[in-house]
Amino acid sequence: MEFGENIQQESVLGDNQRITILNTVIDVLNVQETIELVEKYVETKTPLHLMGVNADKINEVNQNKKMKKIVNSCGVINADGASVVLASRYLGKPLPERVAGIDLMQKLVSLSEEKGYSIYLLGAKQEVVEKTKKILQKTYPALKIVGIHNGYFKEKDWISISTELKEKKPDFVFVGITSPMKEYLIEFLQNNGNDAVFMGVGGSFDVISGNIPRAPLWMQKCNLEWLFRVMQEPNRLFKRYFVGNWIFIKSVYLEKRRLR
CATH class of the missing domain: 3.40.50.2300 (Response regulator)
Known part of the structure; x- marks a missing residue:
């Protein structure tokens, strides 16, 4: 996995700040700012792929060149994962909040x-x-x-x-x-x-x-919604979250060392 690649992307209709974490571009936007920016695309009939990235998606970006190209070309890219927000703070380029899909x-x-x-x-x-x-x-x-x-x-x-x-x-x-x-x-x-x-x-x-319940509010506030999802579908999600999160954490740590 390569780190620190200089990726230059811009939101088509926005002038918002963007950061890069592990070769993945992410917009520095909160929920309300995202909504306001997305509405500009609707009003102008400008095509938009509204992307949300979490640890699993960032892992995939670094393993799949086609996915990397698609994700980083999106007009709006949100941090849809508490782990991504925490990583941004650890790396010294903090995102305002998680924008849950x-x-x-x-x-x-x-x-x-x-x-x-x-x-x-x-x-x-x-x-x-x-x-x-x-x-x-x-x-x-x-x-x-x-x-x-x-x-x-x-x-x-x-x-x-x-x-x-x-x-x-x-x-x-x-x-x-x-x-x-x-x-x-x-x-x-x-x-x-x-x-x-x-x-x-x-x-x-x-x-x-109502086919699948959402995590209780207290788990959402404690950034444990991922754990609730694993409890609901362990066979499908255990590897993604436990193995995938470990890969993501290790990658973020190595990126921190490189930046130092």
């Missing part, structure tokens, strides 16, 4: 209801995405949900998904499928002429629908 998604959904923006839900099982739609419509009665699509499709179906998005013209597309396919799909859809704000939301549809 599920919280940001719901704030953008609320903004969409308020401003009349439209959204599209892409991902999860069919029954989950349908239930997510119903719950969002109940919570935000004036919300425009112009379409939904489950996350069980093949690469050959990407063209038809792109065609539907061009017909529906959503302002936001929330993508709830696993990485790195999520990032590859969003890159394809943007290159295919879709000008929406695309945001990967991980398992947010499962949480919103």
